[in-house]
Amino acid sequence: MSISYRRPGALIDKVTHYCPGCGHGIAHRLIAEVIDELDIRGRTIGMAPVGCAVVAYDYLDIDMCEAPHGRTPAVATGVKRALPESVVFSYQGDGDLAAIGTAEIIHAANRGENITVIFINNAVYGMTGGQMAPTTPEKVKTTTSPYGRCTETEGYPLKVAELLAGLDRVAYSVRVMMASPGDVRAVREALLKAFRCQMERRGFSIVEILSPCPTYWKLDPVEAFRHCAKEMTKVFPLGVYRDWEETGANQ
Amino acid sequence: MLRIVIDRKHCKGCGLCVAFCPKGALCMATSISPRGVNPAEVREEAACVGCLNCTVVCPDAAIEICELEAAD
């Protein structure tokens, strides 16, 4: 087999607005690769969140819908119920999914909506300028936690992959990260499996991705990448928290 | 023989490809691209072993790699 890599066909030839080294760019590219590999461009419908990825539809060459902040899984539900044969994914940040949209994500998961959720956990509100997120680790300073996140008053970071894995209609819940080429390959595998889960009508799938935000982590892109492995995984352990193929098997 | 093509339009000069290339085949350019950044560039194409790490980490899908037919 010849060695080669080409920009995926499902990725539009447009320079993104993301900061250098941003995990959103990698996630978009991987989604496009998976769509190409599964050959589902003509039946995939994506939900763009409110967050840095609000114009994800500018970059992915598929039908896409905007959702009000946090309602992304509810909009995805409406699309999937209308078109059960389509492949529907909801792309969400941690503010979108784990703060304002907590009710929507839990109930979509609990109903076992046959959709795929791609959850970009960068532990911060990127779009609005680096405020504290429900996933911000303890003691981390942000523009709205200038003294560091205080667990006494602000609680601990929300662990979404674990939380949703506790729901019986969830087929696949996994946490992966972007910290090295190998880790990014694992993200790609997780996305492939999550889409396959949906295409086999197994039910709700979520891929939580620890994703660098160099800008508001105030790290250069390479340090931010390594930070995912060094710091983020202390709070958010990687793992397959639910897998229909080996029910109950947690890593 | 592998051909590495870095698209200066897409490259934002984040340096991830350079950091994760096991063979030092890439480096950051000293020149400024039309985007106003120092983009990645090929330092030594012959060193490339085709592991594709650079393409895997690139957030901007700016790198394409292809195998050239042996031509002499």
Add this chain to the structure above:
Amino acid sequence: MPKKVLMTGNEAMAEGAIRAGCRHYYGYPITPQNEVPEYMSRRMPEVDGVFLQSESELAAISMVLGSAAAGKRTMTSSSSPGISLKQEGISYLAGSELPAVIANVQRGGPGLGDIGASQADYFQAVKGGGHGDYRMIVLAPDSVQEMADLTTLAFDLADRWRIPVMILADAQVGQMMEPVEWHEYRPPPDLAAKQWALTGASGRPRNIVRSFFLYPGLLEEHNLRLQRKYAEIASSQVRLEETGTDGADVVIVAYGSSARIARGLVSEGAEGGRLGLLRPVTLWPFPSRRIRELAERGKAFLVAEMSAGQMVEDVRLAVEGLTPVGFYGRMGGSMLTTEEMAREAARMLELVAGGAA
């Protein structure tokens, strides 16, 4: 002649939706409209449709957004406090030009209020309860038959204009029982196919449903286009009913269940035919031009509504001080009464006569 069936207004609305081809209903229980989700939960499986009891009104309207984006006829229903939550999604529907039907079976407010009939959500419905410059078509049924017919019409209007349409009912019209006559539904033959819908970009360029336009100038352009559409709707889609306005000195303006009381008064020939009724069927677009014409012919008005005085502002705007505009209202789930309305009407007639003398 088609057989008549005895139903509640809420059930007639639900059945009207199904007959109009609505196969995607999303809702969250709230009195006084629970008959709608209950009916839908029974009927949808019979017609291979989707009934989903959502986790909240926020979720329900977002699910409606999703199914509308996918090109399907879809609706949600609720009552006042729930409709407040739906404002987010309504603004998004309007901004992304999606057709959908939203029913508000109004109850008393503000806050949790009570479960009695009310018309205090008029402002919210016609002035845009959500954010941004947008409009909805607002239809106000006053009978069980109209709960059915206007719901069917709502789907046609929503599709034609790519706009959210609200059925603004109240606890009274929603829960009373009357016979309904069903006609076979035929979609307007000139309705365009939904080429903008998200169905998967197979064999065509991709479609995007959005209300976000970040680049300078684009959002203004989008808004200007929306406003042109609204102007077209305003000039072509006004619907109203008039009874005895020709010979009247005072025209009662009322909608929904308040209009039923006014109609009783007018058709009984109270005050020797000096009273007429103008019932807006569309609250937006509002029959301002017709009201203005009547004012120019010297007619005074009595606006009767179950609120502190909301629609009366639009009547005053239409009349622009040409003739007196009186108001009779009650709040907090209390219905208007024929006696009180008659008394207020008599007072208006006196005022007009006094002015003329």
